[in-house]
Amino acid sequence: MNWFSRPRDFEKSVQPELAVLYRVARRLGGNAEQAEDLVQTTLIKAYQAWERFDGRHLRSWLIRILRNEFLMNVRSARPELSLDEPEAPEVSQDPFWSDLAWKIQADQLLEELEKLPETYRVVIQLCDVEQLSYEEAAEAMDCPVGTIRSRLFRARALLRDRLTGVISLTEDNV
Amino acid sequence: MFIDWQAYEDGSLSSEERAQADMLLQTDRQARAELDGLRQFRSAIRQAGQAETVPTGTLNEMLRRAAPPQPRSQRTLFLTMGFAVAAALILGVLVGPRILDLAQPKSQPTSVLASSDPQELRTWLISNTRQPAPLITAQGCGARLVDGKYGPGWIAWDIEMNHQKYSIVGKKKSAWDMSRTTETTYEGMPYMLKGDDVGWECELDMVYFVSGGTSQGRLEVARAARRETPSIIRV
Numbered sequence: 001m002n003w004f005s006r007p008r009d010f011e012k013s014v015q016p017e018l019a020v021l022y023r024v025a026r027r028l029g030g031n032a033e034q035a036e037d038l039v040q041t042t043l044i045k046a047y048q049a050w051e052r053f054d055g056r057h058l059r060s061w062l063i064r065i066l067r068n069e070f071l072m073n074v075r076s077a078r079p080e081l082s083l084d085e086p087e088a089p090e091v092s093q094d095p096f097w098s099d100l101a102w103k104i105q106a107d108q109l110l111e112e113l114e115k116l117p118e119t120y121r122v123v124i125q126l127c128d129v130e131q132l133s134y135e136e137a138a139e140a141m142d143c144p145v146g147t148i149r150s151r152l153f154r155a156r157a158l159l160r161d162r163l164t165g166v167i168s169l170t171e172d173n174v
Numbered sequence: 175m176f177i178d179w180q181a182y183e184d185g186s187l188s189s190e191e192r193a194q195a196d197m198l199l200q201t202d203r204q205a206r207a208e209l210d211g212l213r214q215f216r217s218a219i220r221q222a223g224q225a226e227t228v229p230t231g232t233l234n235e236m237l238r239r240a241a242p243p244q245p246r247s248q249r250t251l252f253l254t255m256g257f258a259v260a261a262a263l264i265l266g267v268l269v270g271p272r273i274l275d276l277a278q279p280k281s282q283p284t285s286v287l288a289s290s291d292p293q294e295l296r297t298w299l300i301s302n303t304r305q306p307a308p309l310i311t312a313q314g315c316g317a318r319l320v321d322g323k324y325g326p327g328w329i330a331w332d333i334e335m336n337h338q339k340y341s342i343v344g345k346k347k348s349a350w351d352m353s354r355t356t357e358t359t360y361e362g363m364p365y366m367l368k369g370d371d372v373g374w375e376c377e378l379d380m381v382y383f384v385s386g387g388t389s390q391g392r393l394e395v396a397r398a399a400r401r402e403t404p405s406i407i408r409v
Contacts, residue, residue: 010241018233023226036232040316041336043240044394048361073336109222128216129223134184153180160215 010050014043017062020130024063027125028070028118038073042066059132060139067122067140112162120155127152177205179212239313283323283330295322299329308376310342314398333395338387340395344403347381360393363400372396376403 021042025035042065046053053061113121126137127148137152138145177195181187187195198205287298292311299307303324310331312319317335324330330343355366355373366373366381372392373383382403384396 011237014237015234018237019228019230022228022233023223026226032229036229036236037316037336039233040236040240043236044314044316047240069336107222109219110226113219113223124219125223128219131220149184149186153178156180156215159219 010047013058014046014062017059020059021062021066023129024122024125025066025070027113027121028067038066038070041069045069057136057139059130060136063126063140064142067142109163112159115162116155116158119151120158123148123151124155124159128156177208179209182209183212183216283325286321286323288321290319292319295319295331298322299324303329308344308403310399310402312342312395312398314401315394317395317398331399335387335391335395338391340384340386340391342382342384342395342399344380344382347375347379350381350383352381361397363397365393365396374400374403376400 018039021039022035025038025042026032028035028038030038042062045065046062049065113124116124123137123141126132126140127134132140134145134148134152137148141148177191177198178187179195182192182195195205199209285302287295289295289298292309296307296309299322307329310319312331312333312335315335317333317340320332320334320339322329322331327349328343328345330341333340333342350368350373352366352368355368358365358367360372364374366375366383368383370389370392371383371385372395373381374396375381380403382396382399384392384399386392387395
């Protein structure tokens with residue numbers, strides 16, 4: 001990549017991804033200001049690493065940087081916090097997608113989504129909101145495709161259960 | 175019969191399972207309702223998620239700051255460098271004798287001004303110390319200025335980046351103990367390492383060191399602040 005064309009290419013390539021980065025940053029947690037800070041750090045890191053980007057799955061590459069930054073911040077701010085996979089919450093096994101009244105307001109959906117553990121709300125954000133493929137989401141989350149598939153299954157079921165009130169979890173035990 | 179409709183939507187059912195699911199969809203109203211429900215769920219969550227407010231202007235500005243402008247032409251660069259050299263010579267004559275009498279080690283600050291406005295901090299430092307000070311904005315690495323301070327023989331800025339605090343301290347090179355400094359390069363530029371601190375040398379025989387925060391953070395702060403320290407000659 002020609003260094004002289006690097007800034008323009010970077011700006012042009014990354015600009016369409018800004019909204020996605022911001023939304024994923026919000027979903028990772030924190031308020032609007034923290035999300036902006038996270039995106040800003042991500043952009044600086046991405047620019048520094050731009051020459052090493054292989055040109056595949058830009059969105060996944062950027063989200064991966066963003067998530068790594070987030071995890072670094074979490075580790076430094078709260079070293080006692082475990083970043084391991086959360087224990088899988090129990091979800092209903094019965095198929096009842098049709099039971100839900102899909103007239104739920106957008107803010108209700110987001111409110112319940114926010115209550116899921118980070119791993120689950122991010123996988124929904126990536127696969128259902130941003131519509132990344134399993135392969136792209138796996139790259140962004142740095143995990144196997146099979147893990148994305150199972151997390152997504154559980155995340156949707158958990159959200160569905162919340163929305164239908166089949167199980168009532170408090171914020172404390174999620 | 176249990177059908178995993180998410181797997182059906184994802185295309186991860188075996189061909190046999192998919193055939194069974196397709197057959198069920200043709201004959202069973204409840205199965206169709208299940209699949210429709212799942213599709214509506216995905217559609218609803220997508221619409222809700224994408225409807226969130228995004229500060230587009232702020233993000234675009236961040237992007238512009240993250241990718242600095244392209245290098246200037248050779249001619250412009252030559253003229254700028256010529257002007258900078260001339261300015262440095264003139265300033266060396268005019269203000270050289272009273273430039274930063276920084277012979278003392280860092281001590282308790284004489285005064286501190288809490289502000290995130292780089293221009294305000296710079297004006298304050300200059301008017302109080304009667305000495306030139308660079309305009310450190312610390313924005314190049316996504317940081318935020320917290321305060322400026324000075325003491326006998328030193329000036330400093332405290333900044334915050336990613337919830338970490340960093341200090342940038344400037345003194346005359348002769349005022350630092352350089353005996354245990356080693357050299358390194360970052361992004362193609364030379365830096366000095368003094369313990370955990372990262373430093374660099376600039377005009378007027380000044381040396382700055384960044385301390386605090388994380389090792390990667392110190393490098394980033396040093397890289398951003400280094401670009402701004404040459405402005406000391408423009409006082």
